[in-house]
Amino acid sequence: MGTTRRASCCCRTCASLSRPPLPLPGVAPPNSQRRNWDRETPHTLHLLALPTRGDLRSIRDLRKKHIPWLQHMRTKILAAATGLYPGSLDDDQLKLYFHYHPTYYHLHIHVVHVALDAGATQAVGKAFGFENIVSWLESMAGGDESGLRDVTITYTVGEESSLWKEVWAPLKGRERAEREKGTALEG
Known part of the structure; x- marks a missing residue:
């Protein structure tokens, strides 16, 4: 294909389609989701990071070999999200998580402000913290192909x-x- 899928990702806001795209490089037009973000209030921030690689459908597809890619994605996602509010939003004010089972089977990462009302979308048994997933992979025995397909995951x-x-x-x-x-x- 000729594209570098390693760093390919776009971010979408969880807001209405009628709003104009975010003025941020690499951010696609918003899509419709349950949560609304007014694009002005940091504590209501809710983004979806959508990696363009097609080989990862859910956290079950993640392997130890994906750890460097996940760490790279985390860095890029945090930079894009904090760039929305220069000087007033820090990395430690953001939570990154995956859903399992996801709403749709294309691996995506939710990015929310720590003050955002958790609601059902961040419920235990539905949301799995990004850092926890990486740590889980790092601590697994076995080679690069060991992954979350090999573990029991309890979900709601x-x-x-x-x-x-x-x-x-x-x-x-x-x-x-x-x-x-x-x-x-x-x-």
Whole structure:
């Protein structure tokens, strides 16, 4: 292809499509998300960093060999985000995290201000801290191909998700019916 995918990434704001693009090199036009950022208030900042490489769909695809790339991406993402508020936003005021399971299967990194109301998007069992993922990879035994596909990841499934509706709800319904049947036999 001739492009260097190692550093390729764009950032999108979590705001409405009707707003003009951010005046920052490497930042694409905003996309529609649940959170709104007015582009003026640092503590409501919510960006998505979208690496353009297509071989990483979720954190499950991350391997030890990706650690240098992840560290490079972190540096670039923090520089772009803090550049939005020169002199008034520091790296330590930002949280970077991944979702698992993601909303869509193209690896992306959420960037939010530490003061942003966490809400469901940053809930335990949904959001996995960027630094924690890198540390997890660094501490793994094995070679460069060892990765998160090899570990157990506990996550939360909401009742509105297709996984819940198609798998867990029917199982819960059967369990409930069996309990009720057992209670009726005892009585």
